[in-house]
Amino acid sequence: MYxxxxxxxxxxxxxxxxxxxxxxxxxxxxxxxxxxxxxxxxLNSALEKNLPFDRKVAEWIVSLLCDRVVxxxxxxxxxxxxxxxxxxxxxxxxSGCFGAVSHSFANDIIMMNRATMExxxxxxxxxxxxxxxxxxYQIVNELFKNRFSKEELIxxxxxxxxxxxxxxxAEAIDDAIELCLxxxxxxAYRFKTGVAYxxxxxxxxxxxxTDLCAGGEYRDPDHPIISIFDNRIMTSGSDIRTENIMNVxxxxxxDLAISELENMGVTEFFDVSANGAVKKFTRVNKKKxxxxxxxxx
Numbered sequence: 001m002y003x004x005x006x007x008x009x010x011x012x013x014x015x016x017x018x019x020x021x022x023x024x025x026x027x028x029x030x031x032x033x034x035x036x037x038x039x040x041x042x043l044n045s046a047l048e049k050n051l052p053f054d055r056k057v058a059e060w061i062v063s064l065l066c067d068r069v070v071x072x073x074x075x076x077x078x079x080x081x082x083x084x085x086x087x088x089x090x091x092x093x094x095s096g097c098f099g100a101v102s103h104s105f106a107n108d109i110i111m112m113n114r115a116t117m118e119x120x121x122x123x124x125x126x127x128x129x130x131x132x133x134x135x136x137y138q139i140v141n142e143l144f145k146n147r148f149s150k151e152e153l154i155x156x157x158x159x160x161x162x163x164x165x166x167x168x169x170a171e172a173i174d175d176a177i178e179l180c181l182x183x184x185x186x187x188a189y190r191f192k193t194g195v196a197y198x199x200x201x202x203x204x205x206x207x208x209x210t211d212l213c214a215g216g217e218y219r220d221p222d223h224p225i226i227s228i229f230d231n232r233i234m235t236s237g238s239d240i241r242t243e244n245i246m247n248v249x250x251x252x253x254x255d256l257a258i259s260e261l262e263n264m265g266v267t268e269f270f271d272v273s274a275n276g277a278v279k280k281f282t283r284v285n286k287k288k289x290x291x292x293x294x295x296x297x
Contacts, residue, residue, distance in 0.1 A: 010088030127196035134186030156198035
């Protein structure tokens with residue numbers, strides 16, 4: 001039933017690392033969209049000239065705009081998705097690209113991260129996410145079991161057998177990184193987001209974000225989207241609304257979503273990120289499946 005799946009990355013990649021990957025025709029299109037959206041949102045296109053919270057959301061909007069131009073490029077080449085999946089804020093990006101919400105509303109959702117960061121600052125909370133390379137979900141959970149409370153730290157996403165995302169209090173993230181490196185992780189680092197994405201504690205602090213997601217206008221997506229929370233196949237606007245509402249405070253199982261897509265017959269995965277970020281942390285059955293990136297196409 002499904003053969004081609006489009007995969008959308010979350011936030012985290014530096015804007016300059018994305019833009020340098022766009023060929024001239026796509027960078028021109030990016031600037032066209034960026035000029036329009038940055039003006040509308042009151043952001044400075046020279047990212048360093050924004051205030052700190054605005055700087056972060058501006059960088060994240062760059063990511064969404066890059067996704068949009070790469071997605072449209074794939075379509076122009078006759079590559080049409082049968083289904084798709086969004087990793088973290090990739091849920092917002094795929095919602096826009098697959099037509100469930102307008103691109104402007106998708107960017108409004110990302111902008112609302114500023115309100116979440118302001119709320120966390122008012123409560124003097126230091127939160128973050130971290131990436132562990134070389135240790136899988138089961139190993140990381142076992143390492144954390146007797147060392148951290150769930151209020152301090154949890155696994156926010158099982159990405160693949162080689163990549164795990166952790167989320168919680170910044171001090172606990174630092175301690176966990178040191179622990180994982182001692183226990184054999186190849187690499188471990190903090191994202192410095194200031195937000196504990198995909199930790200249930202966030203539900204208390206992202207109310208403006210979830211209210212915006214809940215109140216938006218949604219329609220049925222142009223293509224089905226698999227939920228990264230429970231693997232249900234979403235085909236209605238109400239499905240996509242629920243996915244966006246849940247996003248900030250609900251842990252992800254990216255690995256299970258990818259496995260389910262393979263089980264449904266997907267053999268061609270297309271990384272919509274400009275820099276091939278999804279392919280770096282995603283694993284598929286190499287004998288049956290392949291992940292394509294913009295560079296390869």
